[in-house]
Amino acid sequence: MFILLTVAIAPGLALFSYFYLRNEMKTEPGKTLLQSFVYGAAITFPILFIQYVLTEEVVFTNPFVQHVLFTSVLEEFFKWFLLYLAIYHHVEFDDPYDGILYGASISLGFATVENVLYLLSYGVDTAFMRALLPVSSHALFGVVMGYYLGKSKFTKRTKKYLWLAFLAPVLLHIVYNGILMLEDAWLYVMIPFMLFLWTFALRKVKMAHAHLIIHLYDQNKL
Template sequence: MFILLTVAIAPGLALFSFFYLRNQMATEPRRTLFHTFIYGAILTFPILFLQYVFQEEQIFSNPILENVVFTGVVEEFFKWLILMIAIYHHVEFDDPYDGVLYGVAISLGFATVENILYLLSYGVNTAFLRALMPVSSHALFGVVMGYYLGKSKFSKKEQVNEYIVVALCAPIILHNAYNLIFFLQDHWSYLMIPFMLFLWWFGLRKVKQAHNHLIQHLYAQKKI
């Protein structure tokens, strides 16, 4: 059991460390990041319950709506909602790169608990594949969400609502594309590799842009 938990948790911690250490200009309070991670972890259970209820009640007659669209929308919406309620107006959300870290934290909180539950059901043989795809994809969806929330908070007033909407819609689109590829079953592997390469490229591009925005923000405040 200890080995399984270690294997399930390790990818999330490694990915979070990767994005945390890329921020060399400022150090975000670890307690707030930990709380955000816990929010994401707790969020796993109501989301899984909601998905279970909808599946059992057969709300959707179209399997694509149920397995592709509904799953992506629900997961990203609730992560976005918690960030808006608990983090967006927090005093420690004080620079553009913070959005990336909080987005990654809540997403990896969710992905880590989901990974634990999955490995408990199917064993550690699936751990490597899940680290490469579901866990890392959740982290990158969080990067995109957090990047646009950071843009929203530190942009002109007329752009605030626009970026808040993009912070919700962009991860949903990416998540639905990811789910759709898996839905193709026999052909998913041919599309998943280029999609994951694109997702990493896109996510790291947003990380770089967020870092540049941070430098501009600190320069404007005459902190560098």
């Protein structure tokens, strides 16, 4: 059991450490980051409950609508809503790069609990593929969400970027889930998509870091 939990949790911690260490300018309070991780972990259960009820009640007759459109919107909405409700106005959210960290943290909280539950059901044989795909994709969706959330808070186009913080991860998630529906051909499409997703998200990290430097300069902290 201990080995299984370690394998399930390790990818999330590794990815979060990567994005945390990319912030070379300042240290973010660990307590607030832990809170956002816990929020992400907590929403796993209502999301799974909603998905279970809708499946049992056969609300959706089209698998694409259920597993691609609805699941993507549901998961990203919960993450976006909690980020906005609990983190967006928090005093510790005080620079553009913070959005990256909080977005990654809440997404990895969700992905880690989901990963634990999945490995408990199907065993550690799937751990490597889970780390490469679901865990890392959730982290990258969170990075994109957090980037636009930071843009929303620290630019004048608040509503535009607030909507992008929700819609951009939803679109990426829909594409990801849609690829999984391709059956035998899914892996051939997933590899270039994941390369694109990493490139896209890391570009947002780089841009957020540049915004942070400008922000600190404007605040006379550099």
